[in-house]
Amino acid sequence: MTSLPLHERIRTDIESRILSGELKPGDKIPSEKELMSRYGCARMTVNKALSALNAAGLLDRRKRAGSYVARPRTVAMMLDVPDLPTELARRGQIYGFRLLDRRISDTRRWREIGKKIGCEGRVLVTHGVHFADDVPVAYEERLVSLAAVPEIESQDFANEPPGSWLLRHIPWTEAENCIGATGANAVTARALKVSIGTPCLSVERRTWRAAECITFVRQLYIAGSYELIARFGSTGRG
Amino acid sequence: MTSLPLHERIRTDIESRILSGELKPGDKIPSEKELMSRYGCARMTVNKALSALNAAGLLDRRKRAGSYVARPRTVAMMLDVPDLPTELARRGQIYGFRLLDRRISDTRRWREIGKKIGCEGRVLVTHGVHFADDVPVAYEERLVSLAAVPEIESQDFANEPPGSWLLRHIPWTEAENCIGATGANAVTARALKVSIGTPCLSVERRTWRAAECITFVRQLYIAGSYELIARFGSTGRG
DNA sequence: CAGCAATAAATGTCTATACATAATTGCCCA
DNA sequence: TGGGCAATTATGTATAGACATTTATTGCTG
The missing domain is CATH 1.10.10.10 (Winged helix-like DNA-binding domain superfamily/Winged helix DNA-binding domain)
Incomplete structure (x- = not known):
């Protein structure tokens, strides 16, 4: 009672x-x-x-x-976008991250990078793999605007992947996810130790802070290893 | 002022x-x-x-x-769950649906159906394909509890797919989506006119009305033909 | 009957107060 | 030293009243 x-x-x-x-x-x-x-x-x-x-x-x-x-306009559901290390810890699995590549690029020389992240200037580009219990689960390509986040240039990501570092250090005001499916290509298949064409869940996310783009990330989750859950419950409470 | x-x-x-x-x-x-x-x-x-x-x-x-x-654990974002006919119309494409199979089953005889939908009793089972401009984009398997929605037994779905019919006729209070990736199997590949193993976006959704499960649906979108968009804007207000 | 003005009905905001509930802090005693 | 009890503090809930704001309705008037 x-x-x-x-x-x-x-x-x-x-x-x-x-x-x-x-x-x-x-x-x-x-x-x-x-x-x-x-x-x-x-x-x-x-x-x-x-x-x-x-x-x-x-x-x-x-x-x-x-x-x-009210007459409902769009049927909108809440999607919990997880932080991978946190999520795996909750499931009792051991999380790992291996940085494959780290370089600094410039949108003025590499146009397609500017197109992805949607801003101008110097950009930190990283590629890496997320592991659960030493098994690869996701490939990640990330771009971070150095104009927006200069501090990140000194990070080596030995202990913490760039995404978690950003989540802890950089506040953001807006984000957009694009969720689809795709097959692993030569590079990602090798990194994930699967065969080319293996179905993967693709999550692309752009994050802004007050009109300034902070980061773009594209993650490929091996089919079956990971799923997103979206809920519509009676209310936003809980 | x-x-x-x-x-x-x-x-x-x-x-x-x-x-x-x-x-x-x-x-x-x-x-x-x-x-x-x-x-x-x-x-x-x-x-x-x-x-x-x-x-x-x-x-x-x-x-x-x-x-x-608050420390953002999982970041909750708004996911616009699409009604396929509406969404395609918005894009200027012609929507079509072909019912491949329609039968009535019973969870007491077919246990795996009860497991999927999470309720007991007679269940309407449909399989069909969604088309955009006469090209297949998604395969759909749907289970509808006839205890919860007896009216649906008289529908033939010639003009309207079961999902849209339900959306228009049956109010619901809760839903859960599970989003992942998978490869097309023999049945779905043939229905979608792609080769076996083609990457697909998989959306599974269970819908309840006040603790009573109404429907379970599993949709397979051919990779590249469809993407989900989720947004997070600073506040929940308008 | 059309147009305008007054009225009333509903929500929006705010105050000041009261008591309830939970959790931290610190004190006392074993 | 450490465990437990009590005091304190911040939030949670609720009340009764006041005034502001918006707008549908009503009624008056030309």
Whole structure:
């Protein structure tokens, strides 16, 4: 009997009636006044519940008009993009990283690099392999803008892959993932110790901090060794 | 000069200091008491701002201990789960669907079906191919619980694939996607007119309505023909 | 009947207060 | 020294009231 707080109970009451289809998009929700007498509580309590549903995108609220069930625009789900070392540790596997190559390039001389990362200037380029229990699971190519992250030039990535280093040191405001499938090519197949053409999950990610591109990464996970999980749960809470 | 409400100003103040890196993961945020004297307002106002940041996952708040900048474990991103017909129409391609097989099975006789969908009873099983401009792009296997969706038994899916029909008719409360890569097997390769072993993006999705499983679907997208996009923007707000 | 103005109804924000709950800190005693 | 209890502190929840803002409705007027 941990009895939820009242505002959460009001929230989940309405939420479940929306999600179950009992309340359809466009339907009107009782006014705060009505709900406060129905639940026998103060208006702030009802307001907290409805504001949360509004913030979660389940309700549209307009002054004087009332609260209405929002019509869903896009079906969006939460995708947990994992940090590989963290994720493997959680599974009880031993994580390893081997740096295959590390060089500094310049978008003015190597155009295709600028195209990938989407910025100008000097760029740190690394290639490496992620291991789980000494078995290769992923190949990684990474570009890091040295204009945005000059400190990274002094890192050797002996103990920590560039991605984890960046995650710990560099805050970012926006990112975009592109998820697809592809076959391993000659270079990646050799690094991952699989045959050419082996299916791989491909994750490409660009990360920005306030309009400035920080890094581009392309990871190839050997089919079956790794999967992404995306959830849509009733709410963003948990 | 519409001057934001105070609680939003407090929120964005702190939020921008987190996102800019001025406040790092693990750093302590001033207590509500301190913030209320700093902004010259009541505690509820500060509380509203901090609670919102907490709900957004930017803060960890613990009683007695205080509020701390959350350390991003797995970064949650928004994944737009596509409805294939809608998505292709948006791209200006002509969508098509061919039903290859349709049967009704029972989890009590076919155990592996019950295992996939995670429920008991009679199940509608369909196999089909999605086309873009008459070219196959995806193979789909779908299981639908007839206990949860009896109406679907009378559908023939001549005009509309089962997924779109479900999306339009059946509300759901929870879903989970599992995204990986795999090679086409004999059956799927023949249906997609590719050679066996061709890399494919695999999306498996289970959908529930209030603890009752509605449907399981497994889609195989031919590598290169389709990609998922996931975005993360600074805040969950619009 | 059209257009405009007043009214009322709903949400939005904020205050000041109260008590509840959890966790840290430190003190006391074995 | 160390274990356990109590005091303290910060957050969590809730109340009752006030005023602001937006906008649908109503009613008045030409």
